[in-house]
Amino acid sequence: MIPAPLRIPDYRAFWFSRLATTIAQMAMVIVIGWQVYDIARETMSIREAAFRLGLIGLVQFVPLFILTPISGWTADRLDRRKIARAVVSLELLCALILFAATWGGFISLPILFGVAALLGVARAFAGPALGALAPNLVPKEILPQAIALSSAAWQTGAIAGPAIGGLLYDVEPHFPYALSALLFAFAVVCLFSIGPIPRTALKPGSPFKQMSDGLSYVRRNRLVLGAITLDLFAVLLGGATAMLPVYARDILQVGADGLGPLRAAPAVGATLTALFFSIRPLKTDVGVKMLGAVVVFGAATAIFGFSTYYPLSLAMLALLGAADMFSVYIRQSLIQLHTPDDMRGRVSAVSTLAISASNELGETRSGFTAALLGPVVATVAGGIAAICITLIWAGIFPELRRARTFELPVPAPEEADVVSSGV
Structure with missing residues (x-):
């Protein structure tokens, strides 16, 4: 049985483009991380090389942080399809640069860091454009299913990408980048097949005011604010993926394979x-279940940090991935359904900034903490911190605990004016 969103041609093209770009991105990411750590380890200690590995996240985050107000405003003002095509084309260029440098034998840390910065620029515009585009392609009634399918495409790519990237790297170091370039090209073709979409006009005002409206909306909608910041701090403190090259090479000793x-x-x-x-959308007690999923995420991260047994490490990583997806599904559904369409680009930009801060800055935090305390202590402490953050957020944002379903609550009269104004 084909899920309802995939029966819509435009959404189907969006889904395939997301799958292709994710495979390409993940094949590149795993090789970039390995090359940075491997090159650094030729002349540096484990802690010094881990520090360089952490810098990759920082280099990607800085351009995204600077460009977030512009990228969100652009996604609400311009054709979201054209933005998506442009950013995937930039990622295609990045893949070609790394392909040429690796094939030619002149790959270096400066090139890897430079391309990472370009990928940060691409992500700054891709997140708001694609995040706001998906709700335009399906009826609101099946949006949670569309979000789950979009996440499934991303996660499927996240499975296939590293495996394919690692295998191809063993054959020839430049092969993963060649495949990524082909997949990015395919994604651009898919994006060009999406037909025109309706756009809601922005409220009158200066571009600066329009940019700040997204932040104002997030600040006033405590459910959206709580959901975004919970992910920000939990993953920022509890993320373990940046340390995987360290664990593979020096703790679990399983190498690139x-x-x-x-x-x-x-x-x-x-x-x-x-x-x-x-297939079976979640319907009840969504807020409490989201909080519980983040607790499981933190616990699995801590156990992974202690583990020196490869199968247990794999199991804990799979569990923290499942818990994270559980949280992401609920959080994204709540954010998209509680945000007016003319604000989705700017709110998605804020969400993308939070996600990038949690991922890229989380990698930087992991690298810096590992340099000071060692990778095991850094990872275990991060998992425990994620649990503590969840408990604190459950108290600060009772709106999260009280979210029973994805249905929008009926606003009180004084709140209706705020919602209708898009503020």
Whole structure:
């Protein structure tokens, strides 16, 4: 049985483009991480090389942080399809640069860091454009299913990408980048097949005011604010993926071949969870379940940090991936359904910034903490911190606990004016 969103041609093209770009991105990411750590280890200690690995996240985050107000406003003002095509084309260029440098034998840390910065620029515009585009392609009634399917495409790519990237790297180091370039090209073709979409006109005002409206809306809608910041701090403190090259090479001692399954394990758990929700959407007690999922995420991260047994490490990574997907599915559904269409680009930009801060800055935090305390202590402490953050957020944002379903609450008269004004 084909899920309802995939019966819509435009959404189907969007889904295939998301799958292709994710495979390409993940094949590149695993090789970039390995090359950075491997090159650094030729002349540096484990802690010094881990520090360089953490810098990759920082280099990607800085352009996204700077460009977020512009990218969100652009996604609400311009054709979201054209933005998506442009950013995927930029990622295609990045793949070609790394292909040429690796094939030619002149790959270096400056080139890897420079391309990482370009990928940060691409992500700054891709997140708001694609996040706001998906709700335009399906009826609101099946949006949670569409979000789950979109997440399944991402997670499937996150499984296939590292495995394919690792295998191709063993054959020839430049092969993963060649495949990524082909997949990005295919994604651009898919995006060009999406037909025109309706756009809601922005409220009158200066571009600066329109940019700030997104932040104002997030600040005033405590459910959206709580959901975004919970993910920000939990993953910022509890993320373990940046340390996977360290674990693969120096703790579990499974090498580049073992790194691929480690990188893919979280996506295995996440994909199974996303596919389940695409068939059987969650309907009750969504807020409490989201909080519980983040607690499981933190616990699995801490156990992974202690583990020196490869199968247990894989199992914990799969569990934290499933828990993270559980949380992402609920959070994204709540954010999209509680945000007016003319604000989705700017709110998605804020969400993308939070996600990038949690991922890229989380990688930087992991690298810096590992340099000071060692990778095991850094990972275990991060998992425990994620649990503590969840308990604190459950108290600060009772709106999260009280969210029973994805249905929009009926606003009180004084709140209706705020919602209708898009503020």
